[in-house]
Amino acid sequence: MGNNSFLLYRKQNTWLEQWDPRMKITVSLIFAASLLLNHNLLLKTAQIVLLIILWWIAKLSWRALVFTLLSLTIFFISTMIYQSILITNPGDSMIHLGFLTYSLQGAINGILMCEQIAGIVLLLSLLVRTTSPIILAEGLEMILKPFKKLRIPVHEAVMMFTIALRFLPILIEEIDKIRKAQMARGGGFHRKGISSRFRGIFPMLMPLFVLSILRAKELAVAMESRCYQGDEGRTPIRLYRLHPRDYSILAFSVFNLLLIFIV
Amino acid sequence: MQIQLNNVSFTYEKKKRKTTSFLAPPVLNQLHITIKSGEMLAIAGKSGSGKSTFLQLLKGFLAPTTGNVLLDDIDPNSSRKPELFDQVGYIFQYPEHQLFSTTVFDDIAFGLQSAKLPKEIKEQKVRKAMEVVQLDYEEFKDRSPFELSGGEKRRVAIAGVVVLEPKLLILDEPTAGLDLPSRTALFQLLHQMNEEQGLTIIWVSHQLDEIVNHASRLLALKNGIFIADGSPVTTLSDPELLESFGWEEPSALVVSRMLRQFGITSSNGKLSPEEAADAISLILNQQQILVK
């Protein structure tokens, strides 16, 4: 572990990164909707291919792609098994795959279902891997602005999200730090064996919790003493402007959605 | 305990398959150094020059990117004996990094747990450790270590390590935030442990006069290498070295050198203000020309 390597986003300034975050989120939603509504095998496959092309354009590592998809294998397999048992219309031609038996419709349904899961997962991955979490949060806040009128604490929610993102790596490091601090005093029980690892957890958990509560207190003080008072009178850190590029992407994704109803 | 570094380099960037990683210079660059048992070693250098990184290598918190670290001729990293690092006591740059228990007593006594000492002895040891860092036992033992002033936290952190009686003691800027009496007491303690138990002590400091007063050897770190290594008095009166860091020569050294030039003193070390004053008044009185 160590460092921030587990934050998925890494600055690369690719084409995808330059999209406006608001548009990116909107487009992702539209695209997700079209993935869900689409029941055409060809079209859905095309959408997946499109996502993979975008992955390539964003210069993301292929290993991450494979890893993401592999993490879904259980779902793929269970879905396929499920489809084989469930949908058997008498009279359909049957396909035999190993010990599984499919009707044509069942097989297509299974594949569609798998593609749907894979598509949504890829889409989300793309979004978080090409957008800095802070920018994502700011984009979200701007999109949700109308809800502020309904007295829904949009700003606060986004702030919580941002803080959580910022502190996650720090707390993971903190676990490491507590381990080091206990090591600095000669405590060495985090090294070998499952049972000693389990015993090591309680002495880690309590300090971690106490430290975090303390951290929260200090951070609140620091924020307030730097003039933080909710979203009143705040200027956004960055200027967001929608470019023709962003509109054309929007147009494309709407077109993509409409295509489903046409075909 | 003797420590040896062979050709040690360290960089925070992990090796990647792509090329970018080697553009940044390593934080530490091919260090070759031996620290003998019983030394009082001070380390100085600019902020961000890699002092803390160096210390973490010695404690095994970080493993060198290349080269190896030997503790008493054994490399704990490659020979898979990380427990050897347990003989090293380490005090972090920020005391907050060191404290984790709910009371000061528990925090200081943490390291004694594994030794399974009887309660009275444990208490006695904690009491003694708190004494040397000038914390009142009754007043502080039940307080939370996080609800203390900056200097008090620092003292608890030091006590928690000193109580273990390590063979090598590493302190990362231990005097930052301490007031004069605790600084004095800390160094008294360090000298005492150094002399009586032959403890090796390594500490980082930005206070040059502190180094002159207490170190037996000084390592000056710059651009990943130790550009000076030697007795603090000679090192810190070397104009070239001072120039390269932008440091000012400690006043004690300037005055002592001047007194030497005038033949007032023959010691070639450093003089405290009182000693200097004594020497000056002695010589002036001798010459019987003291004008009133």
Added chain:
Amino acid sequence: MIEIQNASFSYTEWEDEEDTQYTSRVLHQITSSIKPNEFVALLGRNGSGKSSLTRLLNGIELPSEGSVQVEGRFTHVSQSIPLIRRAVQIVFQNPENQQVGMTVGEDIAFGLSNIGYPQHQIQERIAWAIDLVGLDADEDRPVTHLSGGEQQKLALASVLALSPRYLILDEATSMLDPVARKQFVRTLHEARKRQPFALIYITHHLEEVLEADRWILFRNGHLYLDGSPDQFLTNEALLSECGLELPYYHALALSLQGKGIPVSTSLGIEELRELLCRFN
């Protein structure tokens, strides 16, 4: 003007029942004031209450008795808190607790954004602040990758960017190397010349505050003494009571004077050489 009147303070986490009183009182009836553009040093032993006092000055904590006023506004009036915070900024003893952003740039921008700083100038201001403190890191550097001293520089930068009228530095330079510290003190004075602000400086090293207008000595939560540096520099016993060490030359001068050798209190290397030449 900051006016502290008869302020006492204790860290009360649990203040429910009315008849409970806490012994952990850390400040006892402090009365003092800090004028605009003044340079004041707060000195005293560990745990004497210096940091606690600073927390009262911008309303992070409220005095349990007495009051604190900043530019005529009481800190216990919650409507005036935003204005008070605009005026008084603190660099805390542990810079880690102060970092809000994920990267250097975001951290500096956080305060600017809160005060409604014009959007198109924020980037410029960030660069300005980084440059001012001599931080050797670009703005995309994650804050977790900074060394101890670099974190202190960042803390200073993000507070200076807000151009406070009262700046409190709580041992803010304790982990800087001598050069960086000197350079920093120089920039502070430069900045104060261009756009004056009051400086409240906490330290354990007298060399850093020889130029201060006023020294305030703390002892066990009491404001012990308040006066000009010259007043204290001749009183070694008093200073060591407050855990302070005279700078080398001052100690030498005092010793020499004690032995009846006529030297000035502001003895320097030149004067010493002259003295020795005269008799040699």
Added chain:
Amino acid sequence: MKPSIWKWSTRTVVTIGIGAALYGATSWIGIPIAPDTQLRPAIALLAIFGALFGPVVGFIAGFIGHVINDFIQSGTVWWGWALGSGITAAFMGLIYLSKDFNPKDGVIKKKHLISFIIYGVVGIFVSLAFSGLFDIYAMGEPNNKIVIQVISAGLVNLAVFLILGVPAVWAYAKRNRNNANLTVER
């Protein structure tokens, strides 16, 4: 005094944020006890958070923490399970609403512990049932597999809650009782 559960001060916002991060971070620690099942101490944190800060803070912290952890570990969010984490914490947080329960001042009684355990047990199974149903309906997962998953995960979570969570809240309260006694003058 306990602050109201709907108060959104900077302090609350920050606490939720850090709580979520903490839940996410501890979700990284897992001790495998059987293939496909891990003992995750994180559930104990939900218990502490709920008990100390109430159901609302607990719910949001659990939910956000789970979402972020999912993001980071696989880039995908299992919304059903994330909501489930929130629901668990919310149930455990119900104890916060009982009038004389106040672990920050060291006030915790036997009857509190009992209701805390009941809330926790109910919470764990309600949330798992919810997550399971969510998966079945929203993701089209086969249901017999889910049932097994729900039961085994429930038992594991229950064990962690009882072994780590409950004692942690107890220990926290006890520690504060000691402190409070020490600092009170008369």
